[in-house]
Amino acid sequence: MSRRAEVAPGTRPGVDELVGRFRQFPCGAAVKANEQLDPALASSCGAIFVLRANGLELGPVVRRIHLAGKLAVVHLDLVDGLAADHSGVRWLVRCGADAIISSHGQAVRAIRAEGVVAIQRLLCVNAVGIELGLVAVARSQPDIVELLPGAILPEVADLVMSRLTVPLLAGGFIHDAAAARGVLDAGALAVTTSQRVLWDGPWS
Amino acid sequence: MSPPGLPALLVDAGHLTVHAVPAGAGLLLHDLNLLDLVRLSARPGGPLVVDVDSVEGLAADEAAIEFLAVRLGVTVVITRRPGLAARAPEHGCLALLHVHCLDSTGLDRALASHPGAPVGTALSPGLILAHLTRDERRQLPPPVLAYGLVRRPEERDAALAAGAASVVVAHS
Numbered sequence: 019m020s021r022r023a024e025v026a027p028g029t030r031p032g033v034d035e036l037v038g039r040f041r042q043f044p045c046g047a048a049v050k051a052n053e054q055l056d057p058a059l060a061s062s063c064g065a066i067f068v069l070r071a072n073g074l075e076l077g078p079v080v081r082r083i084h085l086a087g088k089l090a091v092v093h094l095d096l097v098d099g100l101a102a103d104h105s106g107v108r109w110l111v112r113c114g115a116d117a118i119i120s121s122h123g124q125a126v127r128a129i130r131a132e133g134v135v136a137i138q139r140l141l142c143v144n145a146v147g148i149e150l151g152l153v154a155v156a157r158s159q160p161d162i163v164e165l166l167p168g169a170i171l172p173e174v175a176d177l178v179m180s181r182l183t184v185p186l187l188a189g190g191f192i193h194d195a196a197a198a199r200g201v202l203d204a205g206a207l208a209v210t211t212s213q214r215v216l217w218d219g220p221w222s
Numbered sequence: 223m224s225p226p227g228l229p230a231l232l233v234d235a236g237h238l239t240v241h242a243v244p245a246g247a248g249l250l251l252h253d254l255n256l257l258d259l260v261r262l263s264a265r266p267g268g269p270l271v272v273d274v275d276s277v278e279g280l281a282a283d284e285a286a287i288e289f290l291a292v293r294l295g296v297t298v299v300i301t302r303r304p305g306l307a308a309r310a311p312e313h314g315c316l317a318l319l320h321v322h323c324l325d326s327t328g329l330d331r332a333l334a335s336h337p338g339a340p341v342g343t344a345l346s347p348g349l350i351l352a353h354l355t356r357d358e359r360r361q362l363p364p365p366v367l368a369y370g371l372v373r374r375p376e377e378r379d380a381a382l383a384a385g386a387a388s389v390v391v392a393h394s
Contacts, residue, residue: 050327069327096327143322143346144370145392146253166324169353174371190325191353212326 039064040208048212059086061217073097080114089116104128123158136160166190172204195221227297263294271298308337318344347371352380
């Protein structure tokens, strides 16, 4: 199990710290494979989003992220080996995750209860899905919402932005700087992407 | 070009209040119950497309596909089940595998189980098609239906320009 002493001695980095990292550079590096971790650690991104990994062996990964001075955001639903329930959340907290993502309201409430930053995914498949997702967000009260696919935020901002009271991230099919700027202009705090071309600025 | 039975424009009958389907357009029936499906399918107009997985009371199986095709005259069925999509053409339907396109990982996973021709692709949200790279679009077995969140004329045109054979537009 890792400690986050390198990031903020004695305290858990909270919402303000994560938001602050995105204000410095509005991009989170989404890591889906081991070989992406080193470039992500060397990038300008202040937060690393671990999307694909063995959740049961995550301690060393989180430790490397913290040694690089970055925050570790882990996707509860996507990492292998963990159930998206309270015990799975507790495991990730003990691994040192600074923030945890889930699409499930119940898991989001568990994440908040464990005192780490809770990020809820808003899956924009159709209008009904957006409406149901916004209702779920209102019920579970995450610290941050991540909209997918993020590339469409400029077109759906009128459906979403006025209903949110927390910062919004956008991830999915944001391929280049122009698209990323469009997403920020539409109201996102930051983009999350596996596109390495966006991991270093300046482009915003 | 859109194939027979799949017009370039599909009107979304999501709220069961479709008053007029433009000439040449079809009707998409989804998120309704079986009785409403039968009622709406009897209305005169263009081709009928049904999102099988979203119909309350209807199993997502071959008996349902046969009923839709033979009894209701449905020309296109949409399903997230690759096996069912692969068998639907035996009942005289065009089948589209429903692919949720939220990020590249999810898209890759969904396409890995795509049966391929003659099964096409219903991509949700339809808005995303215009944002995909050429390589990503090339992976989508045709015909491609842009399905979901297309509300404005310029979004419809962008989806067609990006290779959609058909676009679902919100009901008016």
